[in-house]
Amino acid sequence: MDIKIREKLKEKIPHGELTRIAKENNLSRVTLYNWFRGSDSPKAEEAIINYVKNSIETMEEKQKTISEFINN
Numbered sequence: 001m002d003i004k005i006r007e008k009l010k011e012k013i014p015h016g017e018l019t020r021i022a023k024e025n026n027l028s029r030v031t032l033y034n035w036f037r038g039s040d041s042p043k044a045e046e047a048i049i050n051y052v053k054n055s056i057e058t059m060e061e062k063q064k065t066i067s068e069f070i071n072n
Helices: 003-012 017-024 029-036 042-071
Strands: none
Touching: 003 029, 017 029, 017 042, 029 042
């Protein structure tokens, strides 16, 4: 993955979430930080991609719930 994309991803991830991502995926924070700086770590990349997917799904679910509440 391109380093510029990695940098943008890191900017979007809220403070403290990298620690949670690392713990949930049995990775060190250093591994994640190094991945953002360009190192090759398939496990770190997969963990970040899964976090992004889950975040998008959560946002969509929130929007759906709010829309249903407003429309009823």
